[in-house]
Amino acid sequence: MAAGLRAAGPGDEAPIRAPLEAGADRPPARARPVTMKDIAIATGVSRSTVSRILNDAPLTVPIAAETRERVLAAARDLDYRPNPLARALRGAPTMLLGAIVRDITDPFFAGAIEAVSVEARKLGYNIVLGHAHAQATEAHALATMLEARQCDAILLLGDMGNQPRLLDDLRDTHVPVVALWQGSELDLIPAVNVDNRSGIAAAIGHLVALGHRRIAFVGGRLLGDIRERQAAYAEAMIELLGEVPQGYVQLVANTPADGEAAVRALMRQSPRPTAIVASTDVLALGILRGALVTGVRVPAELSVVGFDDIPMAAFTVPALTTLRMPMAEMAAAAIELAIGTTRRTDVELSGADVPRNGRALVRLFRPELVVRESTYTADPRGA
Amino acid sequence: MAAGLRAAGPGDEAPIRAPLEAGADRPPARARPVTMKDIAIATGVSRSTVSRILNDAPLTVPIAAETRERVLAAARDLDYRPNPLARALRGAPTMLLGAIVRDITDPFFAGAIEAVSVEARKLGYNIVLGHAHAQATEAHALATMLEARQCDAILLLGDMGNQPRLLDDLRDTHVPVVALWQGSELDLIPAVNVDNRSGIAAAIGHLVALGHRRIAFVGGRLLGDIRERQAAYAEAMIELLGEVPQGYVQLVANTPADGEAAVRALMRQSPRPTAIVASTDVLALGILRGALVTGVRVPAELSVVGFDDIPMAAFTVPALTTLRMPMAEMAAAAIELAIGTTRRTDVELSGADVPRNGRALVRLFRPELVVRESTYTADPRGA
DNA sequence: CTGAAAGCGCTAACAC
């Protein structure tokens, strides 16, 4: 019922911070944050003493209990909070981790950010999101953060192969960089990745066990991962049939729409495949829809396996059989690599260290096959 | 080829940053970033001169063209990059926007972050992600960033009603805070939100036009938004039928799983509803699956309307009729509110300013109905 | 036109 307060219209130059207009019953926010100097003045000691007490750092340097109490009390009363900027300027870590993501909208990467963010917090780090923004963006989001070296480390989420300049920029930065889910192609920077080979092998093994032979592949994610998954598929097929069947490999963009298009193309082949391995759940979603739209029943006539186990995978119709990776562990491993210190004792870091032709290591984690409803024994006519 | 430059190891203390081990062919990363002082020394001028030139700020203060060139050249040669920390310390904006999100995994919020991030970048801001992390977390992620005042402003994405302390903490901070998609309940802070009322009205209007009368509601998102959407639903039903049919309102958590459960419950009612309005696309996804699993055909026997138009909504089976909001505009509006300055000229900011009982304003944007495949004329037997 | 100096908030070596 109180009369609405109108935000003061910005005259010419708008004031930088629009105050909250709080002015509730609580004391309104002070204009200026409390500094150590304020405490020093309030308590009549020097700034260094305040600093020592507030950080109780030099336990070696005893402080009069009385002084200590007085300062602590003042700090509490004045609601003092250290200024991390100042600390950072002195060389302290900023406790910020940069995460460059290609596409947050991709449910897989949404999950990835979640995982990274959770693991980061366990170590007291916050995440600064850099949006590589598909191809479009100049790798400038990155450059900004890098060059700023506000971050203690940078995580690259997803394949940045489409960002030519980025990796160059990356090279001569002062910040450690680690790649996550980027495909193990790049060998200049340490990486954590999923074992695509073993994942695809598991998927195909599963299908073969169900009697499938005519297995197609829909590739999506650019560069790194797609290459590995596709190569693994090709290898498996050659071992299985002696060849990769003509027209059984569809390469499209990593969207449901393209997945849908891919099924249509696949269903035009003869003989038709009886199973599809999708390089991505997002693609698989489109494939599922494409199949239903085309009148192909899944899994009766067509089995579909995805990759990633995005949250939605359990709720498609039919629910998607897919490959799940240990997101949390992988995120933790990447962070550990990035900040170069292992403070965590709660989780055993696993993953195999794989030496590469270049210098940097890649740590590989094996995905696990999650069998749901989208795979079934091969239609006898098909196999 | 140049011999690798080894960072002078600081005695005992382990070096904070694990070097990249790059040492490729390019000059390896310098141990210490280049400062203005370096440039000053290299060119033989003073730091202040360097500063002036590099910021070409005081255009009022002329600088010798020759000096200018020399400094600029040196800066380029040495690959100088300003240290934003130092700048921030002096009071310059950090160009960081804090975004506190309840759940990145929710596809809607993934999209929201994307939108915010894109709009932020247009103004040169980066996003620092704070994860409120469902109920679990102490609103500490927030406190950290707030108290740190590293951010020029804070955006709250989604309803934080489950974070009691958070809003208190928020109140006496020095940073402007704006709520986005939080439900227009809170009146202490400026907010940007979708016009839930008009959205639900559009959805129900659409269903009614298709002949539906027995329309159920599945509520999901906590607090703010759910209340509004549910209230709007109730209002519409009362206007339509004179009452809200018994058992036609299901309140569940905002997950596909709960959506699935909700349909089952709804299908046990008699008479069965012929249409469902879901308060969220995520819920609607579950509803779609629940319907198919229960053998109820959508849209022949049951129409479903979602809310949010998440990317996946176009790829469900059947594709989801839903309400789309102008994400980019809303994000831009929130940012504008937060940083209190309108530098953007490319987009007309719209949204109606609605005065509230409290002090802060809420800016409301109307969603638009996107009709796809999940709604159809009411089954004559049902209506 | 340019330099010297002070200070942002905090820490650390070095006094007393």
Place this chain on the structure above:
DNA sequence: GTGTTAGCGCTTTCAG
């Protein structure tokens, strides 16, 4: 035990 001093990298008077 505590204060003084200097300096992190940068900006900004104020003097030349």
